[in-house]
Amino acid sequence: MSRAKSHPERSAGDDVARVSDATLRGFVGYDLKRAMNVIRADLRRTLEPFGLRMLTLTALVLIVDNPGLRQSQLADAMDIERPNLVVLLDELERRELIVRDRVPTDRRAYALKATLAGRRLCEQAVAAVNAHEARLFCDLTEERRAELITALRSIQQKTVEE
Amino acid sequence: MSRAKSHPERSAGDDVARVSDATLRGFVGYDLKRAMNVIRADLRRTLEPFGLRMLTLTALVLIVDNPGLRQSQLADAMDIERPNLVVLLDELERRELIVRDRVPTDRRAYALKATLAGRRLCEQAVAAVNAHEARLFCDLTEERRAELITALRSIQQKTVEE
DNA sequence: TATTGTTATACTCTATAACTATA
DNA sequence: TATAGTTATAGAGTATAACAATA
Numbered sequence: 001m002s003r004a005k006s007h008p009e010r011s012a013g014d015d016v017a018r019v020s021d022a023t024l025r026g027f028v029g030y031d032l033k034r035a036m037n038v039i040r041a042d043l044r045r046t047l048e049p050f051g052l053r054m055l056t057l058t059a060l061v062l063i064v065d066n067p068g069l070r071q072s073q074l075a076d077a078m079d080i081e082r083p084n085l086v087v088l089l090d091e092l093e094r095r096e097l098i099v100r101d102r103v104p105t106d107r108r109a110y111a112l113k114a115t116l117a118g119r120r121l122c123e124q125a126v127a128a129v130n131a132h133e134a135r136l137f138c139d140l141t142e143e144r145r146a147e148l149i150t151a152l153r154s155i156q157q158k159t160v161e162e
Numbered sequence: 163m164s165r166a167k168s169h170p171e172r173s174a175g176d177d178v179a180r181v182s183d184a185t186l187r188g189f190v191g192y193d194l195k196r197a198m199n200v201i202r203a204d205l206r207r208t209l210e211p212f213g214l215r216m217l218t219l220t221a222l223v224l225i226v227d228n229p230g231l232r233q234s235q236l237a238d239a240m241d242i243e244r245p246n247l248v249v250l251l252d253e254l255e256r257r258e259l260i261v262r263d264r265v266p267t268d269r270r271a272y273a274l275k276a277t278l279a280g281r282r283l284c285e286q287a288v289a290a291v292n293a294h295e296a297r298l299f300c301d302l303t304e305e306r307r308a309e310l311i312t313a314l315r316s317i318q319q320k321t322v323e324e
Numbered sequence: 325t326a327t328t329g330t331t332a333t334a335c336t337c338t339a340t341a342a343c344t345a346t347a
Numbered sequence: 348t349a350t351a352g353t354t355a356t357a358g359a360g361t362a363t364a365a366c367a368a369t370a
Contacts, residue, residue, distance in 0.1 A: 016230055020228055028311060032194070035194065035314040037241055058186060069178050070328080076181070083363085086330060086331085107370085129189060242338075248352070268350095271346095272351080
């Protein structure tokens with residue numbers, strides 16, 4: 001990560017011996033983003049064999065756990081905009097992991113359901129993610145982990161005004 | 163956020179009363195991402211008046227705190243790829259917030275320095291981010307906040323293999 | 325009128341390969 | 348040959364406006 005310096009005796013001000021991020025370290029968001037970077041990269045490799053990504057797996061899991069879910073409900077649950085969900089579901093539907101059934105009582109809406117293949121892939125991928133999490137969070141005791149989640153949820157409560 | 167249901171007495175399986183995310187709630191990454199979403203959206207609004215984003219402010223802060231920094235060092239510190247840094251710096255340089263000085267001892271490299279305008283904007287933006295953080299993390303005691311940061315840093319240690 | 329899903333669009337962030345000029 | 352910065356490019360995530368069909 002850090003680079004070997006090729007000129008130990010260079011003139012002052014031309015280079016920096018060690019990068020100070022003291023100001024940034026005062027911000028939780030900075031550490032949160034860096035941690036997220038590590039998780040995203042590792043999760044990406046974890047889910048690649050399944051042809052899934054963080055967002056597609058999230059959608060699949062929620063559909064498996066909530067058969068009949070509507071797209072607007074799913075978008076709300078995933079905290080993404082409706083238009084962005086459409087392409088994700090197109091992908092899952094094309095791979096025949098989910099189906100979009102018409103809702104008889106509201107012909108505008110779709111009832112999302114996982115296929116058998118979808119449920120099986122979901123199960124396997126969730127197991128892989130469990131292993132990925134165990135690997136990344138092995139330094140945290142169960143108590144620390146619970147505290148971390150509590151802290152993260154308190155942040156989620158803060159809705160953006162306007 | 164959650165939607166009012168238009169048909170309280172609809173046929174079973176067509177809709178879902180309350181979305182269960184029990185499976186996902188078992189994953190730290192899920193809560194981390196949701197927290198990150200909230201922070202990113204709020205930070206975006208916070209930095210908009212300054213014409214900055216999370217990444218451009220991060221770069222600016224590091225340059226202010228480390229005069230003479232090289233681009234490769236900065237990319238390492240920011241945990242982004244070198245090519246992606248170039249356009250960020252182009253933006254900061256075009257706005258005359260930083261300069262790229264040639265390093266006399268190594269004509270391949272640039273010594274990054276903030277201008278007076280850059281240092282001033284940085285100071286104001288950092289103050290705004292402090293307020294933003296205080297707003298988002300007000301539920302956390304100072305101790306909890308420190309524990310959160312410790313947990314996040316332990317995750318950062320986990321480098322991605324390969 | 326309001327809502328569901330959709331299209332189109334744009335911006336941001338991330339990742340990789342290949343180039344140039346220096347070392 | 349290796350490194351610093353660059354160009355080009357592609358994929359992925361996010362955000363908004365506007366539309367057709369339906370309620």
